[in-house]
Amino acid sequence: MDFAGCGQRTVGAANDFAVRSPTKENMMNPFTDRLRLMHIDLHCPEFWAEALTKFDVHEMLALLEGAGANAAGFPAVCSYGNAYYPTRIGHPHRGLSGDPLGEFIEGSHKRRIKVYGYINAVLNYNAGRENPDWTMKDSAGNPIYVGRIPPVPGLFLCPNSPYRDEYFYPILREIIAGYPVDGMFLDRGSISAFGEGFLCYCRYCREGFRAEFGVDPPVSAAEPFWREFVGWRQGVVGEFLFGARRVIRGIRPDAAVIFNGGFDVLLEPTAEPGRLPDMMHFDCGTHPLVLGLRARYWSGFGVPYMVHITRWHDYWQDWGTLKSADCLSQEASVLLAGGGIPSLADHPYPDGSLSPAVYETAKMVFDFVREREAYCVGTESVPHLAVLRSAATYGAALARAGDPKALSQSIRPGEIEGNTEVVFHHTKTVQGAHKCLAQAGVHFDLLNEKFLLPRIADYGIVLLPNQAALDRDTVDALLGYVRAGGSIVATGVTSLMDASGQSLGNFALAEAFGVGYRGRSCYPNGFLDLRSLQLAEGLPNLLVGVKKVFSEVELCGAEELARLIVPPNAPSPARFFHSGVPPQKDSGFPAVTLNRYGKGIAVYVAAPVFADYWDTNFPDLRRLIKNMLRLAAGGRLPLELDGPSQVEATVRQSGGRTLVHLVNNYEEPRLSGPRAVETVLPVHGISFSLQLREKPTRVTIIPGGQDVAWDWQQSEINIRIEKLAIHSIIVVE
Structure with a gap:
């Protein structure tokens, strides 16, 4: 298989890890219409004596239900390699008792909340510590840690090693066979050409590359066979990830398999029809321009996608901070306007306790999404x-x-x-x-x-x-x-x-x-x-x-x-x-x-x-x-917008309706530090013209559903919006 000219991977049939997409099977996965999604990010090491001592699944479920969530993610195995269920293959977190994963899935389904299970595809400190031969190695033969700084408890495992068949695939089978999850979230599910934890020089990779190309893998772009090595590793990772999909779908055919980090616009050259997961996801920061870039790119793939919008002021685990409801609603709007699913992410404290204020804010955001979601599901971009x-x-x-x-x-x-x-x-x-x-x-x-x-x-x-x-x-x-x-x-x-x-x-x-x-x-x-x-x-x-x-x-x-x-x-x-x-x-x-x-x-x-x-x-x-x-x-x-540069427009269609999304990307002035939005100030007096093939019969604005005045001239509709708060959808029928 050719990965954008970066080399050939010839081991195995190319279609072994192809997903025939886009298809109805992929588009109608369990999360396609679930736009109020809460991701519970729970990575907790065991070295702290109070780890997870205050963890309460029932409190978590009550908070999710009160916030109005209709989908959630919950860890099956965290990035430390700790399982949140009584596993026979992996390492159960010693701070937990009972079956938190099972209780969470059962309680969520009673509340009509869809659930995906989380597992990190290549990060597992426990498995790496117990099996040093499975760990990824740099060119000097040293294990690769998260951030490349040992002894951080985050070891990368090589998918070309026995880790795949002796641990990862078996534990996936254990989870899928034992629990009625609606999907599995494979973190680090990237076929990236580079990135932390991609290139590997473990003995399995050295031997595999040498067997195929007759030389040792190069260590820099200046050496021969560099492109071949990059392409070969892409093939290894691709076979590993799509092999995991086969394991999951072989047991639960209706489960969505989500790759986190896969096919990003700035990181990967490999996306093409027929080689996509059921659903895509990326942690890419939460500035509207960063979110919008992915939304524009992924919208054209024909499969659902979601992006985390984290509740913290400065990305993950910025403890003691919480974004405003306006800020989170604005970030969600960029994804809704691009046909995507916003995933609001929270992380309990290391002792397992939760912050009710987070879920009070989440309710405001989910109420905002609820007003618009009927016009955001099953749409496609109008080609201009x-x-x-x-x-x-x-x-x-x-x-x-x-x-x-x-x-x-x-x-x-x-x-x-x-x-x-x-x-x-x-x-x-x-x-x-x-x-x-x-x-x-x-x-x-x-x-x-x-x-x-x-x-x-x-x-x-x-x-x-x-x-x-x-x-x-x-x-x-x-x-x-x-x-x-x-x-x-x-x-x-x-x-x-x-x-x-x-x-x-x-x-x-x-x-x-x-x-x-x-x-x-x-x-x-x-x-x-x-x-x-x-x-x-x-x-x-x-x-x-x-x-x-x-x-x-x-x-x-x-x-x-x-x-x-x-x-x-x-x-x-x-x-x-x-x-x-x-x-x-x-x-x-x-x-x-x-x-x-x-x-x-x-x-x-x-x-x-x-x-x-x-x-x-x-x-x-x-x-x-x-x-x-x-x-x-x-x-x-085709679309001429008269408004300030903070107003972003997308044009989508569904069921004979044309949907013009207007998103107000306002932010407070700043000279340093993270982006801050406390209150999105509205924009007044926005006009636009849109070329259409036929004269419409009605124009309304969402939320609210009120009729909007318009006029028709030479195959163009002209519309003026008196006020844009955060996100309005102009529905042209």
Whole structure:
């Protein structure tokens, strides 16, 4: 199996761990319509004498019922390896008696609360301590701990070792056969190309890789067979996780299997139809932009997903803190607007006691969700604009970077065919595109090649934000799409490399762009002299600065819309200016171009503007990018929102209804520390227009269900919302 060009895994049949998705089986799992979910995170070590002495399952159930939860997660085995039921295979927590897991499931089902059991797929201190041979090892042969700091009681277990068949699969069978869980939550369920606890040099991995490739596994990206090793490990982990799914579904076919951490937009290149779990989950922080990024990406997979919104002020176990109901409702709204399930997470104190105040706040949040949930289940995104997050670009960048942390910086792959190319800020450009479009009020989907290409004709515009490496199938599909009448907007070095990361010398999409690549500018920044009235609409009569390196391109049929202006001299220690590097001279190269190719349009900008927006938050750059999108759309976007940048819009559909979600991402000003939202201040007077195929008959607003005034002009509905508190859904029928 090929994991985005990162190597081949040939052991076993590829379809051995394939899930045929999306399917009705996956979409209608037990949690699809359970949007008031409480995750009980309970990881408690045994070294403290008072551990879990105040733990009361019945109190927990009463608090959940009072809060209005309709789904919950409860630990079967925690990350220390302590079981919360009388296991015969694992290690029961010595601070507990009876059967807490069984009591929790029975009590929850009586209250019509669905339950998934929690287990960590690769973290288990007890099993690792008792079986050192099972632990993952670094290249020096040392066990890998959480945070890589022993003696933290968190050891990583290798799924390529006997741990899989002698412990993990058997304990899954014990749980599933013994308890009527509605699903299993596999923590660390990630087929990530990197990350803590991914690469392993234990003897089983060394022997397995050597048997397949004839060499020892490399320890850095500079060594031969690095891509093969990354791909091989992905195959090992993938077989382990989907093997666990087979174990669970073999005993309980209707149980949902949830991978935590799998197929994240910033971490993994492997997501594709037919290779997805029943349900996805990720712990990704709780800023609306972070949540929204995952919602936009996962929404296109066709399987349910959920994300923890933790009750603490500063992420997990920030004891003594509790977010406001407004803050948690805002975070939940971002997920609801993206078709996802918000999972409100709590952790009892180490002695097992709970904080009733948490569940009082949870009730306010769940009441908020209850008012909207009927319009959030079973919806799908309306295809307007697709943003390509290229798995090939990710794979090429990662294979050359070696260190995943470098993906948030500039990655220099080295000398490639005589040129040093840069894959600019790979994660920044994806996050920057999301942030820019969300704050511009643009509705869009974020997709990789495997999900985009089968339905590319559904979209009016495809955005390519500095996606340097594209495979041949993607290039051909994009060229055909534009020839047939589609529009693309591309930035920076998009399509300058093949799928392996080798420079092509020119853009693979050059005939669509109508420009040819000449090289990289020697200047660290540049300025756009706008020469198109439509491009300059709403902008001050100034040059637009971009603090990133431009590509130098020559016109090959395209129309120039903006010229690249550069500083007076190349940077040098002997030459500097007191306050930044000013614009000075005409470079002779275009900065923004428009080309008509076949029946379609290609707009190209010669800089990684989305990475720059991620860094600078420059409003004029966001307005300029929106103008480029309007050019590609032929004048107006399908959704035109007139409101402040804190208002994010998504357009979804279900049962013949169009649902416009408006989310107010307000936050209090701050200069340091975690994000803080005490009260979400409302926004007044928001207007939008939406292109529709047919004139609607009724428009209402949720919550409340009141009719909304609207007018219809030239296939567009125009609506004004007088007040947006946190989250409103405009229902167009």
